[in-house]
Amino acid sequence: MIRFDTPGDVVAALADLPAPDARAIAAAQDRQAQLTKPAGSLGRLEEVALFLAGWQGRDRPRLDRGRVAIFAGNHGIAARGVSAFPPAVTAQMVANFEAGGAAINALARAAGLELRIVAIDLDRPTGDIAEAPAMSEAECLDALNLGAASVEAGLDLILPGEMGIGNSTPAAALCAASFGGDASDWAGPGTGVAGAALAAKRVLIDRALDQHGGDCVSAFETLRRLGGREIAAMAGAMLAARHARVPVLLDGFIACSALAPLARWQPRIVDHCLAGHVSAEPGHQRLLRHLGLAPLLALGLRLGEGSGAAVAAGIVRAALAAHDGMATFAEAGVSGA
Numbered sequence: 001m002i003r004f005d006t007p008g009d010v011v012a013a014l015a016d017l018p019a020p021d022a023r024a025i026a027a028a029q030d031r032q033a034q035l036t037k038p039a040g041s042l043g044r045l046e047e048v049a050l051f052l053a054g055w056q057g058r059d060r061p062r063l064d065r066g067r068v069a070i071f072a073g074n075h076g077i078a079a080r081g082v083s084a085f086p087p088a089v090t091a092q093m094v095a096n097f098e099a100g101g102a103a104i105n106a107l108a109r110a111a112g113l114e115l116r117i118v119a120i121d122l123d124r125p126t127g128d129i130a131e132a133p134a135m136s137e138a139e140c141l142d143a144l145n146l147g148a149a150s151v152e153a154g155l156d157l158i159l160p161g162e163m164g165i166g167n168s169t170p171a172a173a174l175c176a177a178s179f180g181g182d183a184s185d186w187a188g189p190g191t192g193v194a195g196a197a198l199a200a201k202r203v204l205i206d207r208a209l210d211q212h213g214g215d216c217v218s219a220f221e222t223l224r225r226l227g228g229r230e231i232a233a234m235a236g237a238m239l240a241a242r243h244a245r246v247p248v249l250l251d252g253f254i255a256c257s258a259l260a261p262l263a264r265w266q267p268r269i270v271d272h273c274l275a276g277h278v279s280a281e282p283g284h285q286r287l288l289r290h291l292g293l294a295p296l297l298a299l300g301l302r303l304g305e306g307s308g309a310a311v312a313a314g315i316v317r318a319a320l321a322a323h324d325g326m327a328t329f330a331e332a333g334v335s336g337a
């Protein structure tokens, strides 16, 4: 399994990315051409089946072991009122996940996915990014490794999710530092911040960008300075998934913000990632455009926790059911074009 002992290990992991299995893709493509339907008539479901074939290395990919891994962290900047909710809600929601009462519990169950919850040092919020780096090098490496440890070869799909009151603020900062623009381009309501409170959130994001922008000289430094523990853990999970050839189903704005600094330094990092949905958080659509990803769903969700990805897992199941279960023209005695 991949480990990050130094910041250079992130550079190395990004420099040497495995490609999908071309043989499995060709075999899956060949099967798609023989199934009893006009070529291409299942649209993106066909693309999804080929995507999973390539990363799983199977002609007939499956979704027997899909895992939602929710990472939770607290943020120093949350003490400044950037969220509509108090920071104590992070730990309270972790308890709710463990008791089975959150949206993601219901949605993961409905989608037939396992759920893993990783709370990271909730009693120690990160540094306030408007003034200081979010994490030390050691803290950021620990978070990356916790994320990496949640993915192993043989998983069929990983769905990284997050919980962290205030984390739409670092997410916006990561996007701006990675792809340009300022807080007005990337910051939105999150849990429901509006009016003067949203304006104040934007001022803090721009202050964080002024403070750290010049020092964001690598993916690691960007995550360390402007991110958070749960965001770095999602980045670690996404990198580890690539090296274990486990496909990733992406959730909303915050989950995708973990990819932003990785993609700035290595655009091909998104190749094993499928965008589950586009969230109602306005920065998400812009971020997906920068990442070059088209969402499967647009349901107006704005929750996080991996919830949108879990809903999109139903679309993945449909794609795999058609790919695996349909008869060929020869089997069914149906005439070809």
Ligand SMILES: Cc1cc2ncn([C@H]3O[C@H](COP(=O)(O)O)[C@@H](O)[C@H]3O)c2cc1C
Binding pocket: 082, 083, 084, 085, 089, 093, 162, 163, 164, 165, 166, 167, 168, 169, 189, 190, 191, 192, 193, 254, 303, 304, 305
């Ligand atoms: C009860 C509750 C459950 C949640 N589940 C996810 N989030 C989401 O909202 C937070 C981000 O928004 P902001 O930056 O405005 O705080 C994150 O914790 C995210 O996971 C929740 C938020 C709340 C209040």
Ligand SMILES: O=C(O)c1cccnc1
Binding pocket: 168, 189, 190, 191, 251, 252, 253, 254, 255, 279, 280, 281, 284, 301, 302, 303, 304, 305
């Ligand atoms: O899109 C998301 O991930 C999101 C949006 C609002 C609040 N929490 C998460």
